[in-house]
Amino acid sequence: MSHLPAPLYGFAWIFMIFWFGTWMVHLIAICYGKFKLHKKSCKLPTESSPLPGVSILKPLMGVDPNLQHNLETFFTMDYPLYELLFCVEDKEDPAIKLVEGLLEKYPRMDAKLFVGGSNVGVNPKINNIHPAYIAAKYEFFMISDSGIKMKNDTLLDMVQNMSEKHALVHQMPFTCDRDGFAATFEKVFFGTVQSRIYLSADVLGINCHTGMSCLLRKSVIDQLGGLKTFGCYLAEDFFIAKGITDLGWKMRISNQPALQNSGLCDIGSFQQRLIRWAKLRVAMVPTTILLEPLSECMILGALAAWSASLLFSWDPLVFFLVHILCWFLSDWLLLSIVQHGSMPFHKFEFVIGWLFRELTGPYLFLCALWNPSIRWRTRTFKLHWGGIAYELNPQMGQTAATPSSSLSSLLVTQMQPAPTLSEEILANDLTTTTSKHRLLVS
Numbered sequence: 001m002s003h004l005p006a007p008l009y010g011f012a013w014i015f016m017i018f019w020f021g022t023w024m025v026h027l028i029a030i031c032y033g034k035f036k037l038h039k040k041s042c043k044l045p046t047e048s049s050p051l052p053g054v055s056i057l058k059p060l061m062g063v064d065p066n067l068q069h070n071l072e073t074f075f076t077m078d079y080p081l082y083e084l085l086f087c088v089e090d091k092e093d094p095a096i097k098l099v100e101g102l103l104e105k106y107p108r109m110d111a112k113l114f115v116g117g118s119n120v121g122v123n124p125k126i127n128n129i130h131p132a133y134i135a136a137k138y139e140f141f142m143i144s145d146s147g148i149k150m151k152n153d154t155l156l157d158m159v160q161n162m163s164e165k166h167a168l169v170h171q172m173p174f175t176c177d178r179d180g181f182a183a184t185f186e187k188v189f190f191g192t193v194q195s196r197i198y199l200s201a202d203v204l205g206i207n208c209h210t211g212m213s214c215l216l217r218k219s220v221i222d223q224l225g226g227l228k229t230f231g232c233y234l235a236e237d238f239f240i241a242k243g244i245t246d247l248g249w250k251m252r253i254s255n256q257p258a259l260q261n262s263g264l265c266d267i268g269s270f271q272q273r274l275i276r277w278a279k280l281r282v283a284m285v286p287t288t289i290l291l292e293p294l295s296e297c298m299i300l301g302a303l304a305a306w307s308a309s310l311l312f313s314w315d316p317l318v319f320f321l322v323h324i325l326c327w328f329l330s331d332w333l334l335l336s337i338v339q340h341g342s343m344p345f346h347k348f349e350f351v352i353g354w355l356f357r358e359l360t361g362p363y364l365f366l367c368a369l370w371n372p373s374i375r376w377r378t379r380t381f382k383l384h385w386g387g388i389a390y391e392l393n394p395q396m397g398q399t400a401a402t403p404s405s406s407l408s409s410l411l412v413t414q415m416q417p418a419p420t421l422s423e424e425i426l427a428n429d430l431t432t433t434t435s436k437h438r439l440l441v442s
């Protein structure tokens, strides 16, 4: 033992401590998941504290086979007071017709459609929803991505999690039950590695906010300068949460995980999405360059097995195999807690999905490091360290509402400054309303 250089022992101890810490993360996630998720709140509204109104902002771009069904779940929720604000950038987007159909089907619903978006920054989602944010009439507003499906009581659950100390309640990303291996892979990803980090981060107060479904206090976001403050970032979710906690407010997850139910579900685009998210994390929190690969099951298992053989002369192969078996079982347990019901796939499919996730995870992370440019829907971006984004090759004179051409790749434009208040008021004044369809075009 003494003939090996001392730094090797140092590394071995570091890996062993990290390995132990990671198992603590597993334990925290399982215990907290069991305690928190799928619990019905007993906090009922009273006459003196009725349920608050909520403005729901829905950024839409394109139509997929599940969109109609997903959007319809927003019209049928058990919640007394809310408005639905649908947002579409492109005047030719087929989502407009779909929303108009729903507005006609549910004429009594307080719902509007905003077409044209705005140009308050580089983030196309923020640009899309900004007009609706300005028009939102309630103190609480929700940002809900197009692929989200609601249960009857999801909004109620989120509101009940919003105490007077909280300014952000977010849903932990998860998925609906859908057919096919891609759907299994998505469920395994969100129900294991993502839930583990998300749940432990919520317990430890670490910002891990993924903004696909979140409820916010408008006065707090206004205090931060409005939603446009976050238009310069692609990861607006991370910076919204940071801004809120920097002001001393708290954030937490709701009891129900978010049910992503996009009608387009394939391995390739899901992996591209994971790569895009990893690029955001690397730019925002550079320590993840080390932490993420180290916290992968196979890599950590190999390093810990080497460390255990060096420090305690344990058989590294046995250590590695036991580590993988325990990790696998712990992931199954966590997934079962998050799913809270029968799995839509056979255990054997879980084994394949889990192995596929564990073996491809480090590779996807490498892909993210290899090519830092970020493709999101129709546009390509790059990030500065820290997270400020700029769009690659936007067409000159074009608003952010129009997709950029990938041919003009030589042009690199910095983010647009946020418009002044007077520009914004002007933009609002230009908003036209056709009351029949409650369609607002800016």
Ligand SMILES: CCCCCCCC/C=C\CCCCCCCC(=O)N[C@@H](CO)[C@H](O)/C=C/CCCCCCCCCCCCC
Pocket (backbone or CB within 6 Å): 018, 021, 022, 025, 194, 197, 198, 200, 201, 204, 206, 207, 208, 209, 210, 211, 235, 236, 237, 238, 277, 278, 280, 281, 285, 288, 291, 292, 295
């Ligand atoms: C001693 C054990 C340490 C464990 C270290 C764990 C290392 C982190 C590994 C993976 C990070 C995965 C983060 C998953 C959620 C992020 C999903 C996502 O990328 N969403 C983006 C798009 O919506 C969003 O903009 C990003 C939001 C959050 C980024 C947070 C990055 C910091 C991650 C560090 C978390 C450590 C938590 C450790 C808990 C003990």
Ligand SMILES: O=c1ccn([C@@H]2O[C@H](COP(=O)(O)OP(=O)(O)O[C@H]3OC[C@@H](O)[C@H](O)[C@H]3O)[C@@H](O)[C@H]2O)c(=O)[nH]1
Pocket (backbone or CB within 6 Å): 058, 059, 060, 061, 124, 125, 128, 144, 145, 146, 147, 210, 211, 212, 234, 235, 236, 237, 273, 376, 377, 378
């Ligand atoms: O150009 C765009 C891209 C996306 N969007 C909208 O933004 C929402 C999220 O888009 P996608 O489903 O493509 O992307 P993701 O699920 O990966 O988004 C996620 O990652 C990036 C974060 O900034 C988001 O908050 C988070 O929701 C959708 O509602 C989509 O319609 C736009 O309005 N315009």
